[in-house]
Amino acid sequence: MAELGDTEATEGDHLEGLYGLTDDLVRATLAAIGAGDRQRLKSLTKPLHAADMADLLQALSARNRDLLEGFLGEEFDPEVFVHLDEAIREDLIEDLDSAELARVVTELESDDAVELIEDLEVAKQRALLESVSAVDRALYEAALGFPEDSAGRLMRREYAAVPSIWDVGQTIDYMRADPDVPEAFYGLFVVGPDNKPLGVIMTSRLLRTKRPVAVTDIMEPDIKLIPGSMDQEDVAFLFRQYGLVEAPVVDEVGRIIGVITVDDVVDVIHEEHEEDLLKLGGVAVDDLYEAVADTIKSRLSWLCLNLLTAILASVVIGFFQAEIEKVVALAVLMPIVASMGGNAGTQTLTVSVRALAMKELTPGNAMRIIGKEVLVGGINGIVFAVLAGGVAYFWFSDLLIGIVIGVAMVINLLVAGLAGILIPLVIDRAGADPAVGSSIVLTTVTDIVGFLCFLGLATIVLL
């Protein structure tokens, strides 16, 4: 525990006994699948939390996964589907018929059920909606009427609300008596006669207040009303910005239609961040669990684009074939300027993309930050001009080549700083997602400028 450099300990040790999935469990499960021991599989998986069971399934190969699903049969907890990666969920759901699927969906909470239904193929979705009760069907169809990734899809339709004319006593009596009150909630919404939310009361506050006090006297009136059509990314922003635990979702005229709780938002924050990270790495979707063919398909377009930009850079080099033939040192040194530009630009780009996502890069401070990045690029340019120029000079015993690489470095790092902030700003202003594509545009710019500056300057100075 007190070892040097142990400030960020490896995860495994610390989670001992807290995280349900262990290597031993995976091994024992594999052995039981191999032996076809249904009883042992049931006793191994029964104590698992649904999220851990999902992780166990994800740790198995597709074949063993199907076998395990088959062995468990009716005892397969529907909740597990909610926690599975999309690719694997689709795979396992394929094995279920409409009746089994209807059983799964009915056992889930409304928001989880919608999450499952929205990913189904159209035909399967229709068949499922026909095999559930009319009430459930209406509920699912209403949720599916909202855009994908919107508050309307995310919300739970079961919420606790009381009229604003009640007092604490009436509220407590109602909650004790009425079976329609949800099983668990953190806050009670106070609504007007038009069903519009006026405020929220934390249950702990209710518990500590005397019966005759009016609910409007103890409610917190400063609440955020989430429109059903709001994008989940904006919902996550509001929860994070204001430390919300629960927020009412309202229809177009402001009537309460559902509630979003922070645990759903945790998943959204996680997903959105993950998407940003993957996009910056040139991966469209999390393809860890996808089949080889799907992974190749999803990565191919990015690589095709990259081939085009690489060829573009080669065309630039092609202009200088005669010069390279005369001074071959140019071919040896030219990747250095391009590579430094790409890396310096990526640093700026990463900070900018993140600041845009966090709404921290605004029209108000954009000019100041652009100025800063140009300054940083210029100073870094001078530092690396001296270093790279020195290396080139000593390597090829040629002062001019050192000067050429130095000047090219300053120009390219200036351009890299400017491009690293302008490219995401322009993409964002155009209404697109700056995390997608900005890195490929950036490296195209820094490659081309890098090769052009270095080889062009060399042509002027050396030949």
Place this chain on the structure above:
Amino acid sequence: MAELGDTEATEGDHLEGLYGLTDDLVRATLAAIGAGDRQRLKSLTKPLHAADMADLLQALSARNRDLLEGFLGEEFDPEVFVHLDEAIREDLIEDLDSAELARVVTELESDDAVELIEDLEVAKQRALLESVSAVDRALYEAALGFPEDSAGRLMRREYAAVPSIWDVGQTIDYMRADPDVPEAFYGLFVVGPDNKPLGVIMTSRLLRTKRPVAVTDIMEPDIKLIPGSMDQEDVAFLFRQYGLVEAPVVDEVGRIIGVITVDDVVDVIHEEHEEDLLKLGGVAVDDLYEAVADTIKSRLSWLCLNLLTAILASVVIGFFQAEIEKVVALAVLMPIVASMGGNAGTQTLTVSVRALAMKELTPGNAMRIIGKEVLVGGINGIVFAVLAGGVAYFWFSDLLIGIVIGVAMVINLLVAGLAGILIPLVIDRAGADPAVGSSIVLTTVTDIVGFLCFLGLATIVLL
């Protein structure tokens, strides 16, 4: 609203009226600062949530920020400090003396106060601890005794707990009468005589239960006990995995010492993800608000490392100077193979780093995923061998050079796939963070293998 392609609407529109900071407000604030209108500034900032006030300060230049802080004086809400970016917080705190700082800290909740204190310079920290009450000092010192980024730093010391021998009636009476019960909480912990947590009761459940029922009958006994020394990343993992809203923090012998709530964890998830994203982009810290000198300093080491690896790649090219002089097309085409390897490898790397962070890449499935990545790399290699080979053949009317670039492409994309998963695995196994440094190791490998294969093969085949 219904425009085509409007599925991911720009944020601004949707948050109208929900997000407190608007461009108009920034402009009005700037005008009032310019006019030195203290009253106007107070009335502009008074309705703002602390988080929005922090964003307002961050949208201003350093000079205007200091001016605004000065104008507001005593009316500057201490809570704002909690929401500020670290660089700006330090800057504003510098202007406060120990007495002012003590006032700020005392007004905050214990976890927020600790967050502020832990970032202070040692001298300032000592001075502050001497100017608060003995009770507060003991509390802060206990929290600071836990490692940085641990559960002990994150937890709030105010929690609600009742003995396991009580019933619902006693619990409700205690909560109504005792001033020590925290203002707001979601769950009540049930503790044994040794102060060890046995379970949790949601307040909504308590509200709906009759007075004579024993607390142990309605508590949820399946709770996760968080050790005070646990890394906050692991805490976040547990909250996300199990959808926790609140969890008790315990000391070495298992006694409850505090509570972590999900809203604190939202910030941690956010921070940790952000760190991962920045690290992959070669940025150590979020430097958006840092001074130019600090930004340069923090980005320089990464660029220095990159210069070294770029020079290494140049050295490899240097081996083939004689060949390049004879066939200058080699110089033109060589960046293509290296660039494709770097990009394909980055895709694999991004997926692997993410899977490691999510505990989805384990000893159990590592071999299977390595196999998959090699297969994907090989097939992608063949696709791009044909494309790049075709381009090279038509460009230079030379079949051999097309074959050489094709073969080099297959080899480099195979290596890229393998390196993209092995590098983070090895770094992780060595106990370090795979998000840091793995991308630079990867591009070094793909650059060197790319240049070596292409130029080496060309030497054998063409000359």
